[in-house]
Amino acid sequence: MHQQKVDGMIVANRRVKQKDIANALDISKERVHHIITVHLGYRKVSARWVPRQLTMEVKAQRKTICTQLLERFTHDGERFLRSIITGDESWVHHYDPESKMQSMQYRHKNSPAPKKFKVVASARKVLLTIFWDMEGIVHIEFLEQGATIDSERSVSTLHALKGRLRRIRQDKVKDVVIQHDNARPHTSRQTQCALQQLELPTIPHPPYSPDLAPSDFFLFPLLKKHLKGNHYGTDAEVEADVRSWCRSQTPEFFADGMRKLVQRWHLCIERDGDYVGK
Structure with missing residues (x-):
């Protein structure tokens, strides 16, 4: 029952937040996350930049x-x-x-967090x-x-x-x-x-x-x-x-x-x- 409702909310709004689904269905965020990733197989991805909207x-x-x-x-x-x-x-x-990836470095867990100025x-x-x-x-x-x-x-x-x-x-x-x-x-x-x-x-x-x-x-x-x-x-x-x-x-x-x-x-x-x- 919850799976169908979660799926319907995602189809209606691909940007919907898990906390909003949880609030709407009165279930925990953990349960929502489990339904989305395990039962429905969704994953949230960023939009890909393209040079132009192709006709x-x-x-x-x-x-x-x-x-x-x-x-x-x-x-x-x-x-x-x-x-x-x-x-x-x-x-x-x-x-x-x-790039941010190029600036990655090895640190111990107690080392101060590295900073990178923009x-x-x-x-x-x-x-x-x-x-x-x-x-x-x-x-x-x-x-x-x-x-x-x-x-x-x-x-x-x-x-x-x-x-x-x-x-x-x-x-x-x-x-x-x-x-x-x-x-x-x-x-x-x-x-x-x-x-x-x-x-x-x-x-x-x-x-x-x-x-x-x-x-x-x-x-x-x-x-x-x-x-x-x-x-x-x-x-x-x-x-x-x-x-x-x-x-x-x-x-x-x-x-x-x-x-x-x-x-x-x-x-x-x-x-x-x-x-x-x-």
């Missing part, structure tokens, strides 16, 4: 594009993954506070642009202070990328495809013309989809975890540490990141185009 149309686009890319992978296998050069931009701060990321930062594939980093550049990412800058970056490809990926320069998001500088007519002239074809990327961009779900989070808690006095120090960290990663590290993209195509299709998550 049905956008979900359909995401599912369609993931299906197309997965079909191409099914046909060509890892040869398709090895042809992908993925690129993106991200801000890197002179100081980014370490600190925000520094205002000083540099914009990193990076392109990489299953073998490693292909091209890195940092935006000089006062400059902005626009179509002209995007075209300049693509020319630099093509030059790097000729130098370090001579065996695959004719087979590469570019994977980047739908930011305006990437999709402008000027940039599209440059991609065509440089013979750098692209693969489609679903709108509002950082969860399907390898730099966003794989490379940047791990890079920034390394940078957290470090203090840098100049842009040059930030840039040097970023380059050093990138050089220290093995080819298998980058291959693993690209293979995770296939898993996410599957998940996006299974979820009818909804966000994949972490």
